[in-house]
């Protein structure tokens with residue numbers, strides 16, 4: 001039976017799930033339902049699937065809806081034994097995935113600040129503090145995580161790639177590649193995967 005993924009093209013949290021679905025050949029089992037939702041204008045379909053209205057949410061015909069991208073990716077990985085969370089490396093892969101998630105949390109918050117808050121209420125200090133967190137995450141990728149990024153495909157890599165792609169989409173002018181050559185080179189290659197190309201926001 002078909003499941004429904006409540007989706008938006010630009011969301012990095014959603015994109016993680018969409019990339020996993022393609023990498024694990026589950027596109028035939030999941031219908032992608034596109035919505036437009038924001039903290040200030042929550043889409044009713046998103047709200048029906050997740051009490052907070054956040055996306056992604058996965059509506060299942062045979063059980064309650066799942067939400068939070070990491071819950072959904074664990075579920076879809078386990079469903080087909082895809083091995084994107086290898087047992088022998090589990091805590092590293094989860095922490096790498098969390099590093100991508102932390103970057104997404106700060107960059108999505110920065111986008112909302114810029115797009116939703118009135119001009120006279122913009123707070124540059126807060127934006128800069130969020131960007132510091134992003135730089136902390138990318139710095140850690142460069143210093144500690146390159147071996148894991150270059151390992152066989154795992155969910156941490158997908159999360160990181162979707163986080164970096166979102167920076168290109170919304171915060172390109174901050175020039176995240178500067179000082180992070182290894183991460184940038186890794187990302188250049190990873191973003192050529194068909195799953196990434198197919199989920200590239202317009």
Ligand SMILES: N[C@@H](CCC(=O)N[C@@H](CS)C(=O)NCC(=O)O)C(=O)O
Pocket residue numbers: 010011012013014037038039040042052053054055056067068069070108
């Ligand atoms: N921790 C959540 C975060 C999801 C999230 O913040 N999604 C954003 C889209 S990028 C959203 O739904 N925003 C609308 C809102 O906050 O109401 C996850 O990993 O799924």
